[in-house]
Each structure stands twice: as C-alpha cells, then as structure tokens.
Amino acid sequence: MRPLFYIIFFFIAGKGYAQVFGFVKDGNSKEVLAGVIVKNRNTNQVVQTNHYGFFSLKLTEETNIITVSFLGYESIQFSTDSLAIGSPVTLLLYPEIHSLKEVKVSAAKLHNPEEPGKLKLTGAKIREIPLLLGEKDPLKAFQLLPGIQEISEGSASFSVRGGNKDQNLLLLDEAVVYNGNHLFGFFSTFNPDPVSQAEIYKGAFPSQYGGRLSSVLDVKMKEGNKESYGIEGGIGLITSRLMAEGPIKKGKSSFILSGRRTYADLLILPFQSEREKTGYYFMDFNAKANFILNPSNQVFFSYYTGEDLFYQKNKIPRRDSYLLNNTDLKWSNSTFTSRLNSVLKPNYFLNLSLIYSKYYMKYTEGTEQDYYDPPRFNRLRLYSDIHDFTVKLDNDFYLRPTLLLKWGAKNSFYQFTPRDFYYASNRTGEENIQQNSPQQSAHEGALYLNFIGKKHRLFYETGLRLAYFTSTRSFNPETRGMIGYHLSDHLTLSGAYSKMNQYIHLVSNTGNGLPTDIWIPANKVLKPSQSDILSINMNYNKPGWNFNLDAYYKWITGNNEYKSGVSFLGITNLSNRDPFLWENILTQGKSWNYGYELAAEKTNGRFTFWSGYTLSWSVSKFDDLNDGKAFYNRQDRRHILEFTGKYKISNRLSFSSNFVFMSGNPLSVADAMFFREDPYYNYLEVYSGFNNFRTEHYHRMDVGITLKDKKLKNFWDFTIYNLYNRKNPYTYSIENTFDLSQRTVRPVLKRQWLIPILPSISYNFKF
C-alpha cells in the first residue's frame, strides 16, 4: 500500500524539505563521477551519486556540513551557507596527488555490500591486468572474477553462473552490443582506452535491466576532458590505439575520439603476390560528445563501430585461363546513443535515451573459371543481421532522504534478418538456391518501478518490471527484490531474488567464438526463456579488505540446445529446398545452476589483489536430448580458482600476475565405434550420453611488468601469457591411426591446444 501511496503523490512528494542536489565531477576533466559518497554530517544521511553523477540530499533548518568522498580523490567538506539552495550545484573532486617517491595505493573495491549482485571495475583497474598479448580488455578482466568464466581458451565470450553466452546483456553507453568478439573471440569489442567504468550484475538485478537471463554488463565510456586537450595511445604487437579528448567549449562541452586497429594485414601486404592474398583485421572506433545546455540539462552523443574482416583471394593459373577463388568473412557492430540528462526538481532526475544498434555477419565464397564460355561460377552468400531501435526513459525520484524511486519505460523495435542464404552455380546447369528464414520484426518493451531504501542498518531494493514481446504476445511481470542487514559495522547479510525473461535467442556454434552469431526472435515454438535467480550474500568489509560469500540458485526454462546432428549454419544439405526454420535445429529444455562463490580482496598497500573460488553445478534436461535424462552442461566446472594481484614496487615500476584454475568441463565425445559391415573400416560413432566426457583441467599463469617514465605518463607493458606453457584443452577429436603392417586402425582421442607461452610488449603514451 505504501508504494502505491508514493505513486499517487508523486508530484507533491519531496516538497517538504530543503535539499542540496546536483552533480559531482572530476575537477580536472569535469567528467561526472558515479558512486561518490555524499554525507550530511548533521543528520548522518548518506547518498551515492547515480550512474550520471547526480545526487540529492536533504538539509535541516540550520547550517549543514556536507562531506564528499570518493576513492582516489581528495575528500571535500563545505557548509550549505555557501550554496544557493534551489538550483543544481556542481561539486568538484580532485585526484589525490602524491610525491614521486611516495607509494600509496588505494583501489576501488569490486563488491559493495549494499549491491550484492554487482561487481565493478574502473577503467584504470581494467588497464592494470595482464592479459593475452598485452591487450587490456574489460570482458576478460571480469572473467577473472568468481561466477564468471570464459567459454573457451582465450575467448572474450563468457558464461555467468552456468548461463549460455547469449544470456549476457552487453551494454556500451546503454546500447546493446550483439557480438562482443573480435578475432574469433580472442579480443572483445570493448576498446579499453575510452572505458570509464564497467559493472556486471550476476544476480539481484535492478528492475531497470532486463532482456537477458544471466548477467548485465554495463560499460560506460568516458565523456572527454572539458578543460584541456589530451592524446594517449599505445603500440602493441597486435593492435595500436589512439585516443584524443578535449573541450569543444571549455567547461561546457567536450569530445572524445578513440580508435584501435590490428595491422598484421597491412604489414604482410607487400610480401603477398597477385596470385594469393590472405588477410585479417579488426578495428574499433568510439566517439562521444557532450554539451551542458544549462545547469539542469546536459546532452550526450556516443557512437561506436567495429568490424572484423577475414579475406582470401586466389588466382590459380590454368591452361590459357585462371581459376579465381574469393572468400570473405565479415562481421560488424555499430551503436549510436543520444541522451538527455535533466534535473527537473531538486529530487527528480531524468534520463531520456534514443539508441540504435546493429550487428551483421556476412560470409561470401565464390569461384570462377574463365576457361569456359560463358565462365563457370559458384557463388555462396550467408548473411544475417539485427537492427535495434530503442527509446528509453529513466527517472530517479528521491521520495525521502532514504528512499529513492526509480521508474521508467523502454521500447525496442527489432528487425531481424536471421539467415539470408544464397547459392548460385552454372557448373552443372543453371542453379540458384535460396534458403532464407523469413525476415521478422518485433517490439520488446518494459515498464519498471524500483524502490531503493535504507532504514538504520536495513537496506532494500524492491521492484517490478512488466515486460512484453510482440512476436509471442508475451506479457510477463518480473519481480525483483533484495534485502540486507548490516549485522555490524563490517558484516552484512543480504538475500535477493530476480525473475528475468529473454525474448531473443542466439544461434551460434557453442565452441570457439566463430563470428557466426545469428540472432532470432522467440516464436510460438521457440518460446521466450525465463530464469529465476535466488542468491544469498554475506560480506565482511573493512578498510583495505573485503571478503564476500555468495550462494546462488538459478533455474532456467526455455534454454536452447542444438538437436542431434544439426549444423549451426544449416547449410550441409544444399539440395534441401525447404524454407529454413530455426525450430528444426533447436530444442528447448530446462537448466539448473547452483553454487557458492567466495571472494577475497585487498585494496590498500603496495600489494593489492583479488581472489575467488567457485564451487558450482550446471545441469540441463531436454526431452529431445540424452533420452530425456538430465546431463551436465558444457559450462559445468566444479571448481574454479582465480587470483589477480599487483605489487607496486615504486610509482614507476609494478608487477602483476593472474592465475586461473578450472576443473574440466563436459563435452560429447564418441566412446565407441559401431560397424554395419565387415570388412569395412567406416564406423559410426557411439556416445554413451550427452556431454559424456569431461576434459582435463585448465590452468595458467600470466605475469606483467609495467615500467613508467619519470613523468609517470608514458609506460612500457611487458606481459607473458601462459607463463609455464600449459597445453590447455581447446577441442578434442578422434583421429584414426592406421597400422598397415598389422592391418589395424586405432581411433584415438586427441586434445588440441591453442595458446602456448606468449610474451608481448607494448608502449603506451600520453600527452
């Protein structure tokens, strides 16, 4: 009844007291700071700035003393006598300055006890972690945290608490990124330079998020420095990066431009002949601009585009003619976000966003032989895309000093071309084949309401999200709730429940991150997926240290798997002229995921680290698979141990290291061979069950050294990935070994491994 009361009296609430409200920003760059603690010392009331740096704090009748503090910045304290109450204020925090000889380290913590489902990494933290080929990567940094595991060796795709990779919502400045992979998954699409911060929710989902079952990764780009111009970048073995930022109008508007590209294709170009050209590149380009219209209104425009292209062209001479072969594989993401932030009242903040996102994948292959007249040709094209037009409204309304109401609405209009397949040939007669799945469109929308409150030691967040999807005419209420209690100044206990719906499915090879991701809408046969996530959290937090224990249970219905023997591309039988239907290759079932996650973190001193241990199970049951019996999922790894540490020897020199151990995961591997004739050695493979084989354990250690110049601006990064050259399993296959002297064949299971010890070096500059 009480929430209803608040809604009815929405516009009259909040008038009963004076308030100080506005934004907290970095004093140098004037970028907004999220998560800053603003405290009224008279009342001991504490609020945090929201994602957009906004806060609103109640004042008492007399003079109030306000303190503002944020890790890594000098705290400030001021009296409200000095403020013009009634209009938005801008509070500036300046980074802590240390002498060159002083070594002081204090890093932001991953866990906030009052937000138990969320993990947060700042851009600076992401850039400290040694990773494959020295490339910094937010997705891979999160894979070193409990409950988040990489799908396969070196892959940026990840699984959260046993979920599939498509159950993770990847957001870049609020726009959905539909394919997070570059270079067959070895790098993510998130260029680290323009990243301001990244947060991941793996449980206790706030009701403003929805549309995926397992996690929300929310990456925010920097806004650009409003005071001075700057350029920074890096030259690495695989990629080079360049970023420029600065004011458009000093103090009022700014821009940031950032690019990254691989260049192996350009370097080998002079060494390739006309007859054969093979190459690959990926690139990213980020741009953002923001304009302060007046103290209450600010607009933002951010743009991202990235693409991968693999190409191969052969010109093979024949007698008096040529045989031409062309193969191209290209995939690309683009996003555009325009946003208005508006302070409508001292206690009312609004964000309105218009967002466009696109992902496409195109594979083309062709041969042409001009010996014949007319020339003979084969042409094959596979194309898939998704367009997403979204309008979103978010409102933060401070009903009381300790009660925040968040409410909003969102509508996404999707256009899908799931599969546009075309094959043409004149080699054996004119032939044109099209096996297209129909183009589709759908609306996905939601209304949400979320109360975030505190009372003494109790804190809570409770909300409702009403989600709908037009293709299936689904209208699903999603309840969200979290309640916690500070048992002492250091110890906190909390519990959370979230219900999530997912209306679009990913059809992809489950293994090694090929870019052949194809998004399809749910329909009457392939129904929307749903998850129920229950989690319990215990957190021990004291200055410089944090210990966190999570227990979770996630139940999923409408989980997708491939039917027996189908191709993820569905192109094995060209003679099949049926209209292509996804329900012919996918089947749906249930999944249970549960486990415990223990994390320890040290954030102060020369030596800082985080470490995690996960004990988990992931089980599925499908009527169409494994004779209807339950089986362990590919993501089922019983034990995962992770460690990431950094030792700051001096302000110029630091050493960092990662260690990961994951117990083996299940795969379907043939156990036996079945013959239908004799003598004959072509056998049929026999499986004792679905995911019947468990791989060997995975473990590796990476180390990195960062050496800065005397001005602490430019630095060298030396990284060694897989330090002790562990041959971790990537795939397994059965290979036949023939012994013709004994007249026998022996089918042997062979492990393929991918990445050996891999040193790298990069130079990073800033001026």
Place this chain on the structure above:
Amino acid sequence: MFLFSTISTLSCMEVEDTPDIPDTSVYSLISPQDTLIEVFIAKVYRRADFIPLDSGKYIPNAKVFIFSPTDSVELKLNSRTKKYDCRNDGFIKNGETYYLKISFDNKNLSAQTRIPDKYVPVLSDVSVSNSLATLSLEWQKSGRQQGFYRVLSNVEFDINLRTGFYWGNAGGPLDTQDTYFNGERIVLEDGNFTVPYNAKKADLYFSHNSYDPAAYNFIRKLDVIQNRTEFLKHFEAPVFLEYNIDGGAIGLFGSFSNYEIHKTVLL
C-alpha cells in the same frame, strides 16, 4: 546458515551416470521386396582399441532366428559377406510384425519391427524439359497421415554414346519430415543435371520407400553423418543414433517396403 542450507537443499539435481556401452552391435534392414534377409552381428570397439581393417569384426558363433506370428526362419553365417542370411521366399510380408532372436556366448538379444503397409503412389504427371524434371506422385490416402516415406529419383538419358547413360539425381531424398510434404502429393521439381542436346529419351526411375519409425530415424541420421564435411564436423552437434535392440546390444532391426516406378519420356 539456514539460508545457505536452503540453497543447498534446493540444489539437488540428480544426474545419472552415463551407461556403459554394450559390446555387441546388430544391424538389419528387412523388406518384402528384397530376396535376401540379412543380419550383421559384430563387436563394438572402444576408443583406442585396435580394430582389424579386414574381416574380423563379426560374431561367428551366433544362432539367429526371425519369427513371424505364424512361422520362423533360421539365418546362417555367409562366409563371404560375414552376415547371417537366408532367402526371402515370401516370408516377409507387408503389415506383419517380425521378431529377431539372437543367442551366443550366454547372451540373448531380441528386437522387433513391423513391416510398413504397402502404399502404391500414383504417378500423375511427369515431364522433362531443358534441365528440369517434373514429377508428381499422389498418395492413395488423403490428409497428412502419419508415415515415414522417402522418395529417391534418378534420370537416365540415352545419348547414343558408347558409355550408355548420363544420369542425374533429381534433388535429394524427399522425406515426410520435410516441411512442405503435405501427405497427399509430392511434386519433385528439380534438376541437378543438364539434359544432353542430342538425347532422344529420358528414363526416370523413382524409388519410393516406406520405413518403420526406427529405421526411418536411423537413416535420416545416417544422411547427416554422411553429408557432413570433416571441417563442419567440429562445429556441429554430434549425431546420437537411436537403437532398438534389447538384451545388451546396440544397433537397428528395421524394415521398409519399396515401390519402384519407371517412366520413359521421349524428348
């Protein structure tokens, strides 16, 4: 602790151990139209076993019988094919159920199959022009009936060459599980071949098979296995064959009924 215990209690999802794979396999497809009834019985080999390339996989000492509701036959080992066989002198009939019994080394295996009813499709239209062969087959039964049919087609042209024939496959096998088969009429309208310019006539051969469900599913999956390339195999879901042998063996005892249609078209 209570809350953590609750999660632990909720989190009990039993996964059965994967069953052991039997050490014997059986493969037999019988048909009223075949002159021979054959059953192949062999060892099942594990990964890393040494498998003989030459003959040596079959089980030589089995007693094999096939029973009909009223009669039975014993199958004997054929030393050339390594299969147990006997002649089919009208023993296998449409619509009857047959039982396979195999015994050797204290092992008793059994399976059964029902021979599909005899369906005679009606050839309603056929034509060949340019590179296109068009064929219409109509079913005696109307409506989308439960059935497991497959139509294969071949076209042969007389082109007055010493080699005799030029042939083409008019499309892949057409199955009742293909979505545009409506249970009443099949139209094959396809041509993966070029009609030679000097051909005088075309002979069209259509083979219509009705399968029992176990055999139909098995053959569909064999198609997938045989069509996949070595490269794509790494990116496709594995093929899980389904078996219908009781008593400790894997394999298939299935049946089909065949109807051949031949039509000559003058060009």
